Amino acid sequence: MADDTAAAAPDSPEPDEAQEARTAKRRKLLRILAIVVAAVALLWGIWYFLTQAGRVSTDNAYVGADSATVTALVPGPVEAVRVSGTQAVKKGDVLVVLDDADQRIAVADAEAALRQARQRYGQADATADAARARVTARGAEIRQAQARLRDAEATVERARAELARRESIAGTGAVSGEELTAARAALKQAQAARDLAAAGVTSAQATRGSASGDLGAAEAVVRGTTIDTAPDVAAAQARLDKAKLDLARTVIRAPVDGIVTNRQVQVGQRIAAGAPIMVIVPIDSAYVDANYKESQFGKIRIGQPVELTSDYYGGGIVYHGKVVGIAGGTGAAFSLIPAQNATGNWVKVVQRLPVRIALDPKELKAHPLRVGLSMEATIDTRGK
Template sequence: MENTEKNIETSVKPKSKRKLSFFILFVLLVIAAGGVFTYYEMYSKYYEETDDAYVNGNLVALSPQISGTVSQVVPDEGDYVEKGQVLVTLDSNNTQIALQVAEAKLANKVREVRSMYASADNFKAKVETSKVEYRQALNDYNRRKNLVKTGAISKEDLIHYRDTFEAAKSQLEAAEQSLQMTIALVDNTVLETHPEVKTAVANLRQAYLDNLRTKIVSPVSGYVAKRAVQLGSQVQPGSQLMAIVPLHQVWVDANFKESQMKDMRIGQPVTLTSDLYGEDVEYKGVIESLGIGTGSAFSLLPAQNASGNWIKIVQRLTVKIRLDDQNQDQYPLRIGLSMLANVNIKDTSGKVLAKESTKVARYDTDVYQSSLAEADKLVTKILHENVGITVSAQ
């Protein structure tokens, strides 16, 4: 009897322990599920994350505007350059000669046009003189016609006066025609607006710019990449000598699945980390634009979804993220680096697409603006030296 009771007690104890274990496990599962649910409701559902994100930026190509032979290369790859700094120099012997020829042609053309105006004044004076001679010959002839009737002069004298009158008339007509031809060359113009002078000025400005463009300057401040130019190379307009990367103008292109973009809006904050610096360095940014099309839509060989073996694939859209300047001086980013982007989608009041057109240039440079101003100073100097008055170069 005692043995039976001991067996019963022994069998009950393991069952009780198993029930307690299952209960503890159930409680832990409930707590874990509650924690996951709380984490999702409080945090996770307001964030979308992707590691398919990369740093992108402007690659400012440095190209010559004239052909020439490279005589000097200042920077190498990785060097920092300032905006307006001379990076490449071309041989300028030919452009200097062309500039001197253009200066001489402009000076000579100014003198030729001045002579045209002087000729016009001269022909005007000749016309006035011819008019006086014509009127005098006409009066003499009319008076002699009446004297022939009274026999005071002979008919031969009258014929002589008539010939003189006809000659004066022809001379007046020739002078007027010559005046019209001369006026046609200078009519409704002043010296600086005369077509021939303006053509010579344009040629001089072009020659000045060609000579100036033998020194190729950097349009922006940044770092040199992809240097292809070599000393002695014969370069042509449009050929790429090197690229300049302004690292403070980089952004991040994050590729999100279409299922992640339901609540994404322009202006939402983004937290980013890079594989280069790790999770300890965070970058802040905002969504600047949402993708206009998927990558497959703009590919060279778009997918043919009408085929019979079509399989649905979740597409990705590129989201452009503008970075704040925070940390970029201490932890600069390079183009192409991998990033982890985490978007806070809690505020959905922003726009999906931009509704207003851009009025102000996003990127610009002023390193070329003073080129023609310097050329015009040279034009004004030449005009002043060959005219004796100050005129504007238009």
């Protein structure tokens, strides 16, 4: 028995050596695991610092667009509707055609009024020319009357001289009483003729004054104008242009490229001017309004790059954009009934502020979005 114990004694260190070997191996594995974990943590930290640090995200973001509400600019019954809901249209495409019978009559009436205005201007111009000719003729008559007056005055002077000569020799008996009487009568006749000639000059001057007044009235209508710039003609032309514009507006065209939505017009319906008939959504110029928490705005600036994804296409499609604007107030501030927190009994709620994000047009054209779709937006606040 003692021999067996003695024989077994030299083998007893083997279990201890095996245990130490296993412990050393375990420690080595733990060190390797720790190194791996530290390396992974370091790599993750480097990756986060390089790609995720300074990025703020939100899933409270929605697609928007400056939709165009199509309205009728003139009233009338609907003759044809050329588009349907959800149809894509281009700018200038015909959407709705109205019955244009009333507008065509208005154009014909305006054209007739324009012709009449031109005719009245022509008459006024001719009247001015005639008045101008009358003034010239009255001037000639005045000159004739003045010539007659001068002739009459000369006759008076001759008659006066004859009378004086006869009176000077009447005492010598060389002139009879009858000749003296005839000389005196001739003087009075010459004076009467002079007075008549003077009255003729006055009458001719008065006639010329009347003609000048008529000329002034006629020229006032056409002075400083042409047949195209005369007020009546210009007003008639403006009415004709308005009538033609109303006629053109009976064909309602698409103001922008986009998708037809909310169509509210049918054939045979009579619509009033200004009535909305449909909405066109320009999906090629869509944008995103992302509502970020107020605590996230420390480093958000206009111009920073943004990455966005949509459930519409899934996470595999990433849109790129940039911050183009920050709203002037929260949605609650501009709500119909703003919050009133002056009582003191209130619970602080983190507010959100809309951020306008412009999308890359090429990406938007490759993967069109629709207004109202939800988005996830991540702003890289380190970007410029």
